[in-house]
Amino acid sequence: MASYGSIQGGPSAPTNGHHDAETTPLVSGSEKDSVVLERSLWSRLVFGWFSPMLHKGNEKKSLDQEDLAMIPLPDDCSTDNVTNKFDVFWSEELQGPNPSLLRALFRAFGDEFVRAGVLKLVHDLSIFVGPQVLHAIIVFLRTADSPLWHGLGLTAAVTISQLLMSFCLR
Numbered sequence: 171m172a173s174y175g176s177i178q179g180g181p182s183a184p185t186n187g188h189h190d191a192e193t194t195p196l197v198s199g200s201e202k203d204s205v206v207l208e209r210s211l212w213s214r215l216v217f218g219w220f221s222p223m224l225h226k227g228n229e230k231k232s233l234d235q236e237d238l239a240m241i242p243l244p245d246d247c248s249t250d251n252v253t254n255k256f257d258v259f260w261s262e263e264l265q266g267p268n269p270s271l272l273r274a275l276f277r278a279f280g281d282e283f284v285r286a287g288v289l290k291l292v293h294d295l296s297i298f299v300g301p302q303v304l305h306a307i308i309v310f311l312r313t314a315d316s317p318l319w320h321g322l323g324l325t326a327a328v329t330i331s332q333l334l335m336s337f338c339l340r
Contacts, residue, residue: 289338296335
């Protein structure tokens with residue numbers, strides 16, 4: 171049993187946090203229906219698991235506490251999953267001569283934070299693209315004999331950089 175206290179009361183097998191599908195009620199409009207939604211990259215980027223809540227709120231025009239309980243979080247966001255994952259690595263740390271909370275946290279969640287850091291870096295770098303491309307567009311518009319493809323390319327560049335920035339921040 172973990173010494174810091176655990177919701178489950180002890181460690182369990184680690185999970186990798188990746189699930190191919192999730193069950194979400196209310197997608198078809200009935201509270202008892204369940205539909206399996208694919209957990210694709212796109213679904214994760216646009217919070218696809220939250221769509222049933224939006225549909226229910228649109229139907230009722232307001233949500234009650236019971237409605238919130240009917241839409242489960244994805245497994246990788248549940249407190250049980252996170253706690254169990256941490257329990258495994260914390261109990262391993264307690265077995266060793268020098269237990270380290272930081273090492274247990276890194277082993278449990280470090281890969282997720284590294285990925286998030288890389289995405290934040292891409293986002294921050296994309297912030298600098300916008301003003302540079304906008305300056306190039308202004309120069310393009312001031313030059314009468316600039317080729318049309320150059321302006322279209324600049325427009326595509328600023329659009330792509332803004333989309334990339336938005337998805338990376340998500």
